[in-house]
Amino acid sequence: MKDAADELARSFGYEMVDPAEKATKVRQVFDRVAARYDLMNDLMSGGVHRLWKDALVDWLAPRKGLTHLDVAGGTGDVAFRIMDRVGGEAAIAVCDINHAMLEVGRDRAIDRGLVHGLSWVTGDAMALPFKDKSVDSYTIAFGIRNVTHIDRALGEAYRVLKPGGRFLCLEFSRLIIPQLRPIYDQYSLRMIPAMGKLVAGDAESYRYLVESIRRFPDQKTFAGLIGRAGFDLVKLRNLSGGIAAIHSGWRL
Ligand code: SAM
Secondary structure (H helix, E strand, C coil): CHHHHHHHHHEECCEECCHHHHHHHHHHHHHHHHHHHHHHHHHHHCCHHHHHHHHHHHHHCCCCCCEEEEECCCCCHHHHHHHHHCCCCCEEEEEECCHHHHHHHHHHHHHCCCCCCEEEEECECCECCCCCCCEEEEEEECCHHHCCCHHHHHHHHHHHEEEEEEEEEEEECCCCCHHHHHHHHHHHHHHHHHHHHHHHCCHHHHHHHHHHHHHCCCHHHHHHHHHHCCCEEEEEEEEHHHCEEEEEEEEC
């Protein structure tokens, strides 16, 4: 399992890089895609990413008054959903390493009239600018595969959660229906970079996104990494035949 985390630290999509360079390269990708990120998400997934994010928030079942941290929160999709569920009665921090993504999120929040309860924090999942045992719940959606040292990010999630706190991760995963493989390969390796080129004028960034999905550990391996970080009661749910999966764990 250590090998899975080490390999991820050295991979930038299919390219092997010095782990020290990976964060810069990832940041450059999200600088480039920020303005078109939401549009591309809808186009690439046919809107299905919305259902997956709904499933994440369903499983979280947030309650009014909670203190929540959404890491790699980007343009705010998960935070907005949680806020909607609790009728605006929560303190939610959206933390992302990329300022450009957070700026798009902040503008979206203002457009939605969401000015109270949300904070936008620039920070790295591997060194979170939050105190020990300070949040009730933690989510990370489509973020952890971009982080250089996945074990450090999981360790940080554990550190900031209060005892009794909940960790949930939504991430692309491995197909559990082999018959879908040819269509999935064709779509992800050819169509997505082509769409990236057409809509965002940037095939390379979208090629990275697809390749990074394939580099990410499978459901069981990732569940093992979550357990090694100290979480208990680790469970997972596959979405759309394993195209994505949600992992859950508790800090007891
Ligand atoms: N969670 C959002 C969503 O589901 O729409 C955004 C997901 S986007 C694919 C990945 C995000 O991870 C980007 O906003 C990127 O800046 C952020 N990210 C990458 N590496 C990070 C790190 N080390 N710490 C925090 N955020 C990071």
